[in-house]
Amino acid sequence: MSAEWPLKANTKAVGITIRDLEVVYSTGQGQVPAVNGVDLDIAGGQITGIIGESGSGKSTLAMAIMNAVPHPGRIVKGSVVVDGVGNMLTLDKESQRRARGRNLGFVFQAAQNSLNPLTRVGHQVLDLGRSHNVKDLRGLLRRAKELLHRMGMDADRVLTAYQHELSGGMRQRVGIMFALVLDAQVVILDEPTTALDMLSQASVLEIVRSIHEERDITTILITHDMGVVADLADRVVVMYGGELAEEGETAEVLAHPAHPYTKGLIQAIPRISGDLSQAVALSGSPPDLKTFMQSGCLFYDRCPERVAECQVKRPPYESAGPERKVACFRVMPHD
Amino acid sequence: MKNILVRLAKRIFAGIIMVLVMASFTFFLVRMMPGNPVSAKYNELIMRGMTPVQAMDEVRVMYGFIPHQPLWQQYLHYLVQILHLNLGTSISYEGVPVLHIILDAAPWTIILVTTGLIASFIVGVLAGVIAAVKRSSPTGNAITLSGSIMHGIPQFVMGLFLAYVFTTLWAILPFGAPYNAALTPGFNGPFISSLVRHAILPVATYALSSYGGWLLTMKSSVITVLGDDFILASEVRGIKAKTRVRYIAHNAILPLFTIFALSIGFMFGGSLFIEDIFDYPGLGNLLLHAIDARDYPLMSGAFLLITVAVIVANIFADFLYSVVDPRIRR
Ligand SMILES: Nc1ncnc2c1ncn2[C@@H]1O[C@H](COP(=O)(O)OP(=O)(O)OP(=O)(O)O)[C@@H](O)[C@H]1O
Ligand SMILES: [Mg+2]
Numbered sequence: 001m002s003a004e005w006p007l008k009a010n011t012k013a014v015g016i017t018i019r020d021l022e023v024v025y026s027t028g029q030g031q032v033p034a035v036n037g038v039d040l041d042i043a044g045g046q047i048t049g050i051i052g053e054s055g056s057g058k059s060t061l062a063m064a065i066m067n068a069v070p071h072p073g074r075i076v077k078g079s080v081v082v083d084g085v086g087n088m089l090t091l092d093k094e095s096q097r098r099a100r101g102r103n104l105g106f107v108f109q110a111a112q113n114s115l116n117p118l119t120r121v122g123h124q125v126l127d128l129g130r131s132h133n134v135k136d137l138r139g140l141l142r143r144a145k146e147l148l149h150r151m152g153m154d155a156d157r158v159l160t161a162y163q164h165e166l167s168g169g170m171r172q173r174v175g176i177m178f179a180l181v182l183d184a185q186v187v188i189l190d191e192p193t194t195a196l197d198m199l200s201q202a203s204v205l206e207i208v209r210s211i212h213e214e215r216d217i218t219t220i221l222i223t224h225d226m227g228v229v230a231d232l233a234d235r236v237v238v239m240y241g242g243e244l245a246e247e248g249e250t251a252e253v254l255a256h257p258a259h260p261y262t263k264g265l266i267q268a269i270p271r272i273s274g275d276l277s278q279a280v281a282l283s284g285s286p287p288d289l290k291t292f293m294q295s296g297c298l299f300y301d302r303c304p305e306r307v308a309e310c311q312v313k314r315p316p317y318e319s320a321g322p323e324r325k326v327a328c329f330r331v332m333p334h335d
Numbered sequence: 336m337k338n339i340l341v342r343l344a345k346r347i348f349a350g351i352i353m354v355l356v357m358a359s360f361t362f363f364l365v366r367m368m369p370g371n372p373v374s375a376k377y378n379e380l381i382m383r384g385m386t387p388v389q390a391m392d393e394v395r396v397m398y399g400f401i402p403h404q405p406l407w408q409q410y411l412h413y414l415v416q417i418l419h420l421n422l423g424t425s426i427s428y429e430g431v432p433v434l435h436i437i438l439d440a441a442p443w444t445i446i447l448v449t450t451g452l453i454a455s456f457i458v459g460v461l462a463g464v465i466a467a468v469k470r471s472s473p474t475g476n477a478i479t480l481s482g483s484i485m486h487g488i489p490q491f492v493m494g495l496f497l498a499y500v501f502t503t504l505w506a507i508l509p510f511g512a513p514y515n516a517a518l519t520p521g522f523n524g525p526f527i528s529s530l531v532r533h534a535i536l537p538v539a540t541y542a543l544s545s546y547g548g549w550l551l552t553m554k555s556s557v558i559t560v561l562g563d564d565f566i567l568a569s570e571v572r573g574i575k576a577k578t579r580v581r582y583i584a585h586n587a588i589l590p591l592f593t594i595f596a597l598s599i600g601f602m603f604g605g606s607l608f609i610e611d612i613f614d615y616p617g618l619g620n621l622l623l624h625a626i627d628a629r630d631y632p633l634m635s636g637a638f639l640l641i642t643v644a645v646i647v648a649n650i651f652a653d654f655l656y657s658v659v660d661p662r663i664r665r
Binding site for chain 1: 563564565567568569570571572573574575576578582585586659660661662
C-alpha cells in the first residue's frame with residue numbers, strides 16, 4: 001500500500017469503506033438477510049465489479065451504500081463511510097440527500113422506469129440541478145447534451161421527450177446521464193446494460209470506461225456477466241447469498257479463482273473458459289431461507305470441494321494473499 | 336395541440352350521439368309506460384270537455400308531439416323540439432315550460448354541490464397525501480380513520496346530525512329554506528349574508544360526506560405512486576423533498592380527475608337527501624317532485640339534463656387528461 005501511495009497522491013479519488021453491513025427484508029416467510037456482515041473496501045479511482053447470481057444481494061448492497069434501501073428492507077447495522085462525505089448511515093438527512101446525486105451517482109437496475117412520466121427529460125435535469133443548487137443551469141443542460149450525444153443519442157430530441165417516447169435502451173442511457181451529469185466522484189451502475197443489444201452494450205460500457213478514466217472517479221459496476229467484469233473492472237468482488245465469497249484484482253481472480261463458487265461462475269462462461277463445449281453450468285440453486293438458518297457454509301449444498309467442516313461452520317472472510325480475500329476453508333493462502 | 340383538438344372533436348361528436356340515444360330512450364320509455372301518459376292526458380282533457388283539436392294542441396305543447404300521429408313522426412317531432420331546447424311544458428306546474436323550471440332550480444344545486452365538492456376535494460386530497468406519506472404513524476392512521484368514518488356515515492344521517500347540533504343544540508345557524516323569506520332577494524348585504532348562512536349546513540353536509548371518499552382514493556393512489564421506480568430513483572438522485580412531493584402528487588392525482596368530473600356531472604341529479612332535509616329548492620327536490628306528481632315532461636327534462644351534464648363532464652375530464660398526461664397526448 002504505502003509504496004503505491006505517492007503515485008496516486010494527486011488524485012481526489014474517493015474510496016468507500018463498508019463495515020459489518022447487514023440488511024434484511026421482512027417478508028411473509030421470514031427475515032431475508034440480503035446483505036449479511038459485509039466488510040468491503042472500495043478503492044478510490046478504480047472500477048470495482050460486483051458479480052453474483054440473481055438474488056445474491058448486489059442491488060441491495062448498492063442501495064445500502066446510498067442508504068436508500070426500499071421498504072420492506074432495513075439496514076440493521078454497519079457503516080458505510082464515503083471519503084469526504086462521512087458515514088452515509090448516520091449522516092443527517094439533508095447531508096445524505098446532498099451526497100446522493102452530487103457525490104454518489106447511481107444508475108438503477110430498473111433504469112427504464114427511473115423518470116417521472118409526466119415531465120420532459122430536460123425539465124427533470126433542471127429539477128436535479130435545482131435540488132443540488134447548481135447555479136449554471138444552462139451549463140448543466142449543455143453537460144447533459146454532451147453526455148447523451150456521446151452515448152449515441154439525438155440529445156435535443158431526448159431532452160424534449162417524455163419517458164414513454166424513449167425506447168428501453170434509450171431510457172437506460174438517460175439514466176446513466178443522470179448519474180454522471182453532476183460530476184459525482186463515485187458512480188454506481190447496477191446492471192447498466194441489461195436492456196441493451198450487444199452493440200449498444202459495448203458502446204455504453206466503453207463510455208463508462210472513458211468517463212471513468214477522464215474524471216478519475218470511483219466506479220462500482222454490478223453485473224451478472226463475468227465477461228463485462230473481465231473487460232472493464234480493475235477489481236472484482238464475488239457475492240453469494242448476501243455475503244462476500246471472494247475479491248481481488250480482476251486478472252488474478254480470473255486466472256486463479258480460489259472460491260469454488262467463483263470457479264463455477266468462470267467455468268459457466270465460454271468466452272473466458274475457452275470453447276462452448278467446456279462451459280459448465282453451476283448446478284443446484286441459490287441459497288434460500290432454510291440455507292440461511294444453517295450454521296455451515298452457504299455454498300455447502302452446491303460445493304464440489306466441500307469437507308465435513310464446511311457443514312458446521314461458516315468460513316470467515318479472510319485475506320488470502322495481497323489484495324485478495326476469500327471465504328473458504330479449502331483455500332490455502334498462496335504466495 | 337392539433338391532436339388534442341381532433342380528439343376533442345371526436346369526443347364531442349360521440350357525446351352528441353349519446354345524448355340523442357339517451358333522449359330517444361327517454362322518449363320510448365315514456366311511450367311504453369303502462370297507461371301511456373300521453374294518451375291518458377289526452378283522454379283526460381277530452382273528458383274535461385275540450386274538443387279533440389284543443390286537447391291535441393294542449394298535449395302537443397306539453398310533450399312536444401302529437402299523440403295520434405304515427406310513432407316515428409312523433410319521434411322526429413320530439414327530436415326537433417329538443418334540438419331547439421324546447422323540453423315541453425310541465426304537467427304539475429301547468430303551462431310552465433320545463434326548461435324554465437329546471438333553470439330555476441339548477442343554481443341552487445350548482446352552488447350547493449360545487450362549493451361542497453371543491454372544498455371536500457381540496458381537503459380530502461391534501462389529507463390523503465398526508466395519510467399516505469405518514470401511513471405508519473399515529474397521525475396518518477388518525478387521518479385515515481377520519482376518512483373511513485366520514486365515508487361510512489350516510490348523507491342524511493350526517494345532515495340530520497349537523498342540523499340537530501347547529502340549529503337545535505347550539506342554534507347558531509338557521510334551518511330550512513334557502514334564505515330568510517322576510518328579506519327582499521337581490522344584491523344587498525342582508526340577503527346575501529342570509530343566503531350564505533343558510534347554505535353553510537347543506538354545503539358542510541355535502542363536503543363532510545364526500546371528504547372521506549377523496550381521502551381514501553387519494554391515499555391509495557399516492558401509495559401506488561410511492562412504490563413506483565421513479566420515486567425511488569428521484570430519492571437516490573437527491574431530488575429535494577419539495578420536488579419529490581410535487582412528482583408524487585402530480586402522478587397520484589391523475590386518476591382522481593375522472594371521478595371529480597363525473598361528480599360534477601352527477602351533481603345535476605341534485606343532492607336528494609340534503610335538499611330534502613334543508614328544504615333547498617334544487618334539482619334533487621325537483622326530480623323528487625316530478626316523480627311524485629308523475630310529471631313526465633319534467634322528469635324527462637331532468638333526466639336529459641343529467642345525461643348531458645355527465646357526458647359534458649366526461650368530455651371535459653378527457654380533455655383535461657390529454658392536457659396533463661403526456662402519455663395520452665398522442
Ligand atoms: N422488496 C423486497 N422484498 C423482499 N425481499 C427482497 C426485496 N428485494 C430484494 N429481496 C431479496 O433480497 C435478496 C437480494 O436481492 P437483490 O435484489 O439485492 O439481488 P441481486 O443480486 O441484485 O439480484 P439480481 O441480479 O437479480 O438483480 C433476494 O433474496 C431477494 O429475494
Ligand atoms: Mg439487482
